[in-house]
Amino acid sequence: MRWAFTMLKAVGPIRRIPRISNFLTACAISNFHNTKIVAFGSTCRVDNPPEDDPTLTTLLKAGTEAITLFGKSWTLHVTDVLRATLEENLQIIEDSCAWLKENGREVIYDAEHFFDGYKADPEYALETLLAAQAGGAEVLVLCDTNGGTMPYQIQEIISAIQPRLDVPLGIHTHNDAGMAVANSIVALEMGATHVQGTINGYGERCGNANLCSVIPNIEFKLGKTAIGAENLKRLMELSRFVSEIANVYHDHRQPYVGESAFAHKAGVHVDAMLKQPATYEHCDAEAVGNQRRFLLSEQSGGGAVAAKLHHLIPGLDKRHPTVQKLLQKIKQLEHEGYVFEAAEASFEILARQILGSIRRPFKLINYRTINRKSVAGSEVEAIVKIEIDGQIYHTVGEGDGPVNALDSALRLALESVYPTLKDVRLEDYKVRVLSSADGTAAKVRVLVESSDRQRVWNTVGVSENIIEASWMALVDSLTYKLLLDDIIVVG
Amino acid sequence: MRWAFTMLKAVGPIRRIPRISNFLTACAISNFHNTKIVAFGSTCRVDNPPEDDPTLTTLLKAGTEAITLFGKSWTLHVTDVLRATLEENLQIIEDSCAWLKENGREVIYDAEHFFDGYKADPEYALETLLAAQAGGAEVLVLCDTNGGTMPYQIQEIISAIQPRLDVPLGIHTHNDAGMAVANSIVALEMGATHVQGTINGYGERCGNANLCSVIPNIEFKLGKTAIGAENLKRLMELSRFVSEIANVYHDHRQPYVGESAFAHKAGVHVDAMLKQPATYEHCDAEAVGNQRRFLLSEQSGGGAVAAKLHHLIPGLDKRHPTVQKLLQKIKQLEHEGYVFEAAEASFEILARQILGSIRRPFKLINYRTINRKSVAGSEVEAIVKIEIDGQIYHTVGEGDGPVNALDSALRLALESVYPTLKDVRLEDYKVRVLSSADGTAAKVRVLVESSDRQRVWNTVGVSENIIEASWMALVDSLTYKLLLDDIIVVG
Structure with missing residues (x-):
């Protein structure tokens, strides 16, 4: 059995090299040793023999071991977009696959709009797959290009075609109906062995299947091996790395690898978690490189605050007046727009100020x-x-x-x-406008991530003035460094 | 048949009223005339008779017509969290439901951790449902509280229990494995008639089932009526409204209601779309209050730019030198961090500058x-x-x-x-740090949304200095207003 994950979406075989090389870097840090670059393009045009077709010859020139070739499965697309006859389309699919095979390439055949095509004309959609199979394609990838297919339709359609094909199946889904991950998993459960998706689900419109959800689902839910337990522990790191490269906000609600995926906030949950950790988690956070977090907020009880302060004052009771005072302060600041979930260094400074165990630098x-x-x-x-x-x-x-x-x-x-402050680097600086109702007079929240090469910490500032909010987060950042270095700890 | 959508998650029946009233406002604007507030709380404690149990009596005091009562289905939770015997748990479920019924309430029974409970002990999980049914619950809501159940397991488990129950089923899912929407739809397809979810999928950890995906899937994919075609047209407005109230970034990749859900960027897709709109869309954007967008970017060809300029110069050919010049300029600015997808007013100013049809105010x-x-x-x-x-x-x-x-x-x-500028209001002001590698010296992009009570427009500015980036977006915003008012149009 072979697992293939494809980072989409190169439009032509050459022009998107930067994105491909980023993905390779991402693969490299996660030890995906079996990564292959795959060139991606369409079948030849109706009028061209394969050897004279500019797309196919360019695909060959890319010099990759494998090529993903996409072709039409939906009669609407054949007649209205390709403007070919149904018979011509079958011919170019078979000829294009065969010619790439003759030239020594591994051919991954992407049956574009397969499910929509099947809904419109089941027999013709199947014939396009048989044409690719006849041309020698190694895998037939069923694409839900428009993303509108439901999981039970995926089941029905795969059940119907599976007995009539000899080549392994793959799956390529889009998230337009919120089904990309579910549809991938349903196909894999039915025996498909190739998934096309992207890290963090990036892709046109609502995105492709999110490999950061698909991969752990394969491992934990289907009980099969995708990348193995060791690589899996670096999944969150990979997800953040790709989001950093793509320069896109890392979605904290993302399954498995989101910062909130294992965060417990409501009082009742935190109490239960402390009694029996398995009760509110469907898998182990550390298995995907994430971690369980207890959040502090309006909804937190004293128990969560006491747990947070455990490393400062072991055994602190949740009914202790200091815990209650801190809880009140947190509620007030959260009401003003602070978020301590994302700024634990600011939380510690606040706690120590109330405990009197810190002096201002x-x-x-x-x-x-x-x-x-x-x-x-x-x-x-x-x-x-x-x-x-x-x-x-x-x-x-x-x-x-x-x-x-x-x-x-x-x-x-x-x-x-304080010469050790020279080691502090500002790693990230984020600005969020909290209330947009007042235009440029709105409140802003600034989050700063800092490091001293050994440790990373986060601080927060909130004000109607962006400069003042930034100042607050900066001051907390430098203060926390001095705290870490034991320079301003009191008592 | 009855469709129920629940806005979660009230921890106690009273303290979260602000969130409930926001939801009601949201329902009101979308004409959800059948909305009911539902109080939410747990079954009574083992030692308390229902009439002396503080949770149940408080639930009654909330004065709602209906009450959602959650109880334990998973033996692990009964013994380790509730610390009761299995028999006692069945008794409190039945007694709690019965007592609320006796007091004239409609009872929605949430079988917490039902699927995990079923996986651990199918017979006991079913017995808890039978206890709620015996107590008179109107609907038995199967909860995937930890969010780790796969769609094919939902199918299997519902198939097994359905013949043994007389009461309608409901579904409550979480998105920890990326399955919340899929699992809801699978259950509905099998006959469940009650869905619990939230607008935009907000909820703990990875969130609840996103009603903005579930509702259109019911209408377009299951072919059933959830809120009806007229209300559906206001779904995107509702989604944005709730995100505004929740003060959370509106996810542009969200199915159906995201700003990018019907956006077409890659050249090949735009060309196909222009030939035959149905080819790359699984449903009509306007049916959910969204709209199709052609995006301008590095990947756009002249065709997309010419289409964008159509209202300025009808019939402009994509090979026209002005189109090519504008395309070059867009590519350069996008490279610097501009995004014209989100700032169409800035795009029009840029285009008119190149066309010479605008003077600077x-x-x-x-x-x-x-x-x-x-x-x-x-x-x-x-x-x-x-x-x-x-x-x-x-x-x-x-x-x-x-x-x-x-x-x-x-x-x-x-x-x-220019006195008409007095009508311009800044509606939204967003700041995005583009490259976080350089800390406070990173580039920032400012997006401003403005309105003059009749129209809404968006502008952009990019600079390493947040004040300069804001200045650019402000100047474009005011310039665009003068353009709309025909004050600075040339020729």
Whole structure:
């Protein structure tokens, strides 16, 4: 048995190399040793013999071991898009497959719109598969190109065609009806051995089948091996890596690999989880490189807060006044727009302030940012005045924008007293507008991710002024580093 | 037949009223005339007779016509979480349902963890349903609380229990394996008549079944009536409304109601769509209040650009030099981080600049923003110097943040010359950090949505400086209003 996962969607065989190479990098970090680049293109045109067809000859020139060739299964597409006869279409499918095979390629045949084609004309749709099989295709991939097929239709149609084919089946689904993952799993359960999908489900319209859901479902639900337990532990890392490369927000609600996939918030669940972890999780978070999280929020009880503070004060009772005070403070700040789920370093600073186990690294006297733009160019400056142990530090910084300039000025002042801050790198900076009703006067939440090469932490700031919100998150970030280094811990 | 859609998840019957009332508002705008508020809580405790149980008495006090009562189906939960005997659990299920019925309530029984319970002990799981049925429950809702059940297991289990029950079935799924919508539809296809889900699939961990996918699937795929064709046309509006209230990013890849659900980008698809619209769409976008969109991007050919410009220059050929020049410019700007899919007003301004059919409403001489923060408070000021028809306008504005202040100053200058700008409201302001690798020095993209009470338009700005990016989007927004009002159109 062979498992094939395809990263879609190259339109032509050559022009999308950057995306392919990103996927290879992604595969490489996850030890997908069996990865193959596959060129992707259509069958030849009706008027061209395969050897003179520009698409087929370009596919060969790509020099890949395998080629995915897509052809038409739906009579509507043959007549209205391809503008060929039904018989001609069968011929070009068989000829194109055969010619690529003769040229030594492994041929993956994508039967485009297969399910819609089958619904319109079952016999003709099957004939297109038989033509690809006759041409020597190694696998016949049934495509739900428009994404409108239901799982029970997938079952019905595969049951009907399976006995009439000799070649293994593959599945290629789209998520237009929310069924991409379900339809893939149903086909695999029926014996298909090839899945086409994408990391995080990226793809046109509503996306392709999300391999980050399909792969763990194969392993945990179908009980088969897709990439193996060891590789599976890096799935979340891969998912985040690809989202970083694609420069797309990492969906925290994503099954298995989302930041919230194993997060427990409501009081009743957290209590049950503490009694018996299996009760509210369908699989082990660590098996996919994720982790269980207890979230703090309006809905959290003292139990969750006490559990969070366990590493600061072991055995702290959930009815302790400090826990209750912190809970009140969290509720108030969440109401203002803070999210501590995504800013655990800010939470720890807040908790330690209430516990009195931290001192502030500096006192702000004032800061100001000035941003000028004219035909001559632009200029961004920040001036910071702070006090550390009775001494005044007055610094100025420049930057691409006001936040960057403020960061420079603040560090200039702090680094002379706290040299380990030089190791802090801002890894990520996110801005979210909280209430859009007031246009540019809306509240913003800034989340900053920082690292010192060994550890990573997240902080938050909320204000109607984006610069002030950024300042708050920056100050928490630098404060947390000093906390980690045991410089400002009290008692 | 009765269709019930439940907005989850109230933890107690009273404390989450704000969320329930939001849902009611949402229902109201979509004419869901049959909406009922349903109180939600657990069966009584083992030691309490129903009439003395605080949960049940509070549920009654909520004063709702119907009550959703959840109980345990999984032996693990009975023994480890509830800490009761299996027999006691059956008794409290029956007694709780019966007591609520005696008090005149319609009882929806949620069999929590039903599928996991069935996998562990089929006979006991069924007995819990029979207990609820004996207690008089109107509907038995099978819950996949942990979200790990596959569609073929839903089929198998429902087939096995259906003949042994006399009461209609309901379905409640979670999306931990990406199956929430599929599992709901499979159950409905087998005859269930009650679905529990949420608008946009919001819910703990990976979410609940997304009603914005379930409802159109019922109508278009199962061929049954859920809310009817007229209400369905407001589904996208409802989805956006709830996302606005929940203050959560509206997922543009969401089936049916996502902004990208009917967006066609790759050149080959757009060409086919123009030939025959049904070929790449599984349902009509307008049926759910969405619309088909042709996107402009690196991958677009001249055909898509010409189609976009159709209302400016009817019959423009895709090989026309202006189309090619615009295509080049779009590719360059997209490379820098612009997205014209989400900023069609900025696209039109760009196109008209290249066509020479627009004049600039003003010339910038310079602007500057000053942001001060100290213990005494904060101060934000913007100063703008522009030229309109040889006349200099030098204005100052204040605001909550620098962008808001800049907006005030710019309007102060422009509104004296262009009074219709007073009608422009900024409806939404979004910030996206494009490359997080450089921390606070990363590039940002600002998207602004504006309206003049009659029309809505979107503009974009990209810069390493968030203030400059905001400025660009603001200027485009005001320029577009003047374009709509025919004030700066040339020729």
